[in-house]
Amino acid sequence: MSIKILASADLHLGKKSSAIEEGAEQRSTRYTWQRMVDRAIEHQVDALLLAGDIVDQDNWYFEAIGPLQKGFNRLEQAGVEVFMIAGNHDFDVLGQIIRHHSYEHVHLLGADGSWEKIVHPLKGQDIQFVGWSFTQQHVQEDPLAGFDQLDPDPAALTIGLLHGDLDIPDSLYAPLALSHLANKSVDAWIMGHIHQPRSVKKEHPLIAYTGTPHALNPGEPGMHGPVLLTVESKHNIQAQWLPLSPIRYEGLEVDVSHTQDPPAFREVVTRGLWESAQRLLPELEEVTYLVYDLQLVGESSHLNKIEAWMQEVTDYRPELSTGTEVSIRKIVSQIQPARADMRDLAEESSPAGKLAQTILVLEQDESNDFLDALTEQWQQYLNKLNYSSTYLPLRQHERLLKGTREEARSIILNESRRLLSMLLAQQKQ
């Protein structure tokens, strides 16, 4: 009989998803933790693996601990073993919990910063669980360097838990090399740290970032949930993601070319949104809130009006057959002025002509003096902006633009389009 294991990471207990209406309990990661425990019990899994960052470092005192312990207690009653490692967020929390509550069924691997192996029988078969935990927030060394001292039994079915960045050598978070990972005598690596679910390697050894099971912000779009591992043998381990996150963020491009008036615009945008949501429907059974960031693309001769039209769309909040409430968080316009005009217009020596030239140059990834000068100015002004006290909090949390050439060109392109639309609109008045 196959062994069933539920695996997850980066739950960040103590946090809530943004861009969701007030008061919704589903916002909190504790909700997903409870659902994950429910699933483990419902699926009668043999073990639950947690690959670090289960608790968020900003809220590790109490609010995360209560639900976590409650979940451990329920898993204990259901006879589900828990194997976990600490990540950069919860390196100093998980150990405390284990120490204070001597759980027999919860095993924190490598709590002292060295590799640890626990051989535990599941369905009559001895499984080697190996893991390494963060002991401080930043670890710049590759933890795999000490793996060989562990000397695991190569004949035994081995599952590894690890938290860190893959193939980012200068990462502060346990930089790992895929080639090293694949060479260890481990049959499946359950990885934490990267919030987007990612199957790094499907063939033996299986390597997968489970991703956060609970989408916290629009930067974590798409399906999220724990991974159900079905272990048949050392070389036959299947991973299946269970869409469990009650929140789902999605980005959507909507081509609004040919929309001539607000009703047509609204129709195109809402239809695009609805069709997108319908496509996702099979994965939305557990999703309470589906939040969209829309990017409007295409060409339009009504660029100057579309920003006003966009305001009329944000109230679109349909409910799907799964009970999922769909909402629009943000609409960004990347709409270009009607393409056919651009070449002709670029011939003009007027500001509109210059803008058209600039747009074409930027789109062709080229440059000219005008653009170079503008980019330089932009970088200078951005620097001033970044160092203003108003944006100090953003600077402290590295949420400001860095002032790269790419950033400059992207923003200049967007503003060129907006400005050009406005100028062209003047001609029609």
Next chain:
Amino acid sequence: MQQIPIFFKELSIRKIPGFPRGMRPYRHLSPQINIVVGPNASGKSSTARLIQQLIWRRDGKGSEAEGYADIGGETWKIRMDAGNFRTQRNAQEDTLTGLPSPQTQDRYMLALHQLVGIDEKDLAHHIIRESIGGYNLDAAAQNLGYSLQIKPKNIKEYKDFEKSEQDLKDIQRQQEGLKKKEAQLQELYQQHDAAKEAMRLKDFYHRVIEYLQATREKEQWQKHYDSYPGIMEQINGTEYTQLQDLEQNIQDDQNNIEIARRELQQARDQLSIIDLPEDGIGDQVLRELEFHTGELEQMERNLKEKQREIEDHQAQVEETLKALDPSLDPSQWEGIDLQGVQSLENFLLRSHQTISQLQFLQARIEELEKETGNNPSFSSDTLRQGIRSLSLWLQQQRNQKGTTASWVLVLSLTGAGLAVLTYLSGWPGLLGILILPVLYYFALQQRPSGPSATRRQDFIRTGLTPPRQWDIEQVIQRLEGLARELEQAIWQEKIHQTLEDRRGELEEMENQLQEIQKSYDQWQQQLKALPHLPGEDTRNYSGLYDFVKNLNRWQQEYTRLKGARADHQKYLDHYDQILEQIHRLIRPYHSKTVREAAQARATYQSLRKQEEDRRSHISVIKQKEEVIEKLGRDMTRNQEKLRHIYDKLGLEAGSKERVRQLVEQLDTYKEVRQNYRDAARKKSEKEDQVKDHSLYEAHKRELSQMSLDQALEQSRYYQEQADKKDEIIQRISDIQAQINQARQGNAMEDALLEREKAWDALAGLYEQNVSAMTGQLLVNQLKQETREHNRPAIFTRARELFTQITSGRYELMLDETDEPAFRARDTIWREGQDLEELSTGTQIQLLLSVRLAYIESQESALKLPILADELLANSDDNRAQAIIEALMEISRQGRQVFYFTAQKDEVAKWKRYCRDAAEVDYKIMELPGDPENPDVPLTQPTDLPTIRLSQENIPDPQDKSRQEYGRQLQVPAFNLLNDYPEQLHLWYVLDDPLVLYRCLVKGLRYWGQLESFLRHKGRVQGLTPRDLPLLQDKIKVLKRLQTLYQQGRPRPVDRQVLLSSGAVSEKFIEPVTRLLEQVGGNPRRLLYHLREGEVQGFRKNKMKDIKEYLLKEGYLDEQPTLDPDEIRVRLAALISNTRMEDDRAQRFIDEILGSQKGSGASQKPS
């Protein structure tokens, strides 16, 4: 680079919005100045728009036209068909290149209001704007919110962030504090354990204290207890009372014995008086005596009763005897027994019956004897023989003569006679009837067998009287007579027989009567009295009945009398037997003889009384003797008890006072003893409790030496230690509660989320700031760019042009800075002037110069025509001259100029100036007022048609209502799908038929005409320019109605549209056009039928192309149509913002919608 000018030579307009049937072609256009003159709505603006469409090959939806242009000496043909363009150079397909951006096309349109509406003070800005193509960068920047300013910290987003950060820190601080408290828990648990130990020690010493206190108490009570004598233990407290009671009892016993002895003697004395044997009278004797006494009393009552009964029966017997026969002596009459009475009754009944029967027979015989008359002469047999002989005779007669009717009659009569005979004589007669058919048979079958004389003799031998004659008739008559005689003879014979029978019976009865008489005599003798038998009168029978009944009663009474007498005697005998029994019983005790029941009763009662008394005395004697004995025993026992008490207390007998004293001390003694025992038990318990305590073993050594005070001291100490436990528990509990609350709470989660939101908002602000900054930098950069690159060249050229246009009079002076300043230099006066000081004409010339300079700067290869619209309108001569000179100068620069005007005086001015400038080629073209009449060729002004300022064939409304007048005018319908508001007939717009008439007379039939007329200050009586806004409101409503109605509705297409789509090739154009005609031009239905494959071979991708084209061109609209309610709401919203009253608007809408019914086939006005 030298630009090549485009000169339009011809324009052919076949269809254009507002002119569905096209316009007259423009031919032989001038390469320099073309003046197009025509009233409003005559197609001037349409022509201008068309020229631009042909040049830039844009739009042109719904238009079909072509133009021929000269470009560099080559003829170019530009064809426009419903948005599709084809260009040919010298009849070869070619593409026209080198055109400036379509965005610049508006620059070629010069409108007076644009030029003269500019504030003079703002002229410089306009010049600058013109120099960069008319774009207003500052306005755009302002609209887009561009700025280099960094958002200040006091902005909401930053404040929100600060607050969220502060809230988060507060919560963090709280939780850190709680975390520290959590760390203190361990120490608190230890303190808690110490307090718990102190609690145990306190409890231990508390027990020690109790033990020591109990020990002390026990010792005190023991001392008290020991102070009492040992004898106290023997005293139960009742001793003194017992002594008193016993002494009293002994005295009582003595008294009672004395009384009993006296009563005993008294009883013995009374017994001796009673005269009865010693053993008295036995109960059996008394019972028997009582029984027999009662029996005797009963017997006396029976005898009296029986005696009364005998007397009653005696009286009844006497009375019944009298009823039988008063003469009878009762003493002598013995009567009969009951059986005899029954026999007598039977006898009397039989006698009566016999006598009655005898009398009946006698009466019957008398009646029969009376009926027997004369005996008949002949017997019935003789008569029968006679009848037979006569019958045979008649038969023979018939046999001889045959059957005749008379024979039949004979037979019939014979039959009838026999019937009568049968009735009278019974069955023999019936035989006659049976014989009759035989006779008849014989009569029919037999032949006469002997002589009838034989039969006659047979008859005569009977002795009967023969018939008078022996013929048939007489014979028959005789037969009838014989039949009657036979009947009589038979009857008499029957009576005689009955009489004989009765006489026999009578004789027998008389014999029986004689027997009865004998029996009667016997009874007479026996009873000595008997009533006579009834004789002839049988009704005397009742006397016999009464006799028997009374006899029966007597017999019964007599029997009872005898019975009663026998019973009486029997009672008397028994009475005597009872007396004997009584005597036998009383004889031993009583000497007197008893004779009657009363005496017996008195004797019995006396004996019983004596016996009872005797027995009572004996009982008393016995009882008293027993009492005396018992009292004696009691007294002895009490005396023994008395002695025992004294002995028990070890006192001498009679020490009663000492006993009293000891008993009085007993309660106190018992209390002391109980207290002592309780104290001892308590001490033991407390000792056990101390020993049971878990700390005993550890402290038992010190306990042996420990005083109570020391123990108290220890207890107090540990109590103080233990009292801290609750406080510690409370502290632990509080901390735990706070921790649990924090674990279940989400304050930190919320705060983190709030900070996240605040961050996002701040980031959003940052993005806006970056965007605004970027935009502003872009604007600045563009300004600089245009300033550096555009402006110098354009201004240089503008200065040249300005000088040329003003014929060298003025020069433009430019002070180049960020915001350039302009001045003009008058070359004549040689002095500079501010722009405001220039005349408006010169200002316009200056603006035209800049505009032209910009246009030229944008033109790379081709020089395009300038289109000017009524630039001279309301201009003074100087300004008109300035403008005309400017345009002429422009034309001289090699640029074709189109000048559109509705003003004849402008044409005159042009003519005047053009005449003076011989080198300028110009052409004046006049457009007709009626766009539906395009066939008039354009000619030189000499061929201008006569302009009729008034129409003569317009009917006067007189006093017609508006509706009536409308019908008379046959107002054309307005098609909401296809028509333009300018094509709306004025009937819809004007309410007053008279005003409408005046407009029509002036040639103003459609809204477009009137609108232009009024805009140009035209006057119609009853209608002024002030009315224009109200009328415009109506048109606004119409436009909105059209827009709303058209949404989602297809518009009809024609063959040309299909061709223009480019999706229908020549191969398919015919079948598709036919299909289109079948579906009435409906594009939606056309597509449906195409999809259904109704045009074979037509490809699906082409259908898609058609659809896309139709969608793009507005022939198809995929939006849902608006429901009437939605249209109404939106329309009402618009109307609410106009000057129109609701009912007026309603009527207008009704009329427009009402006209739709006829809009499919538009009615033409008369």
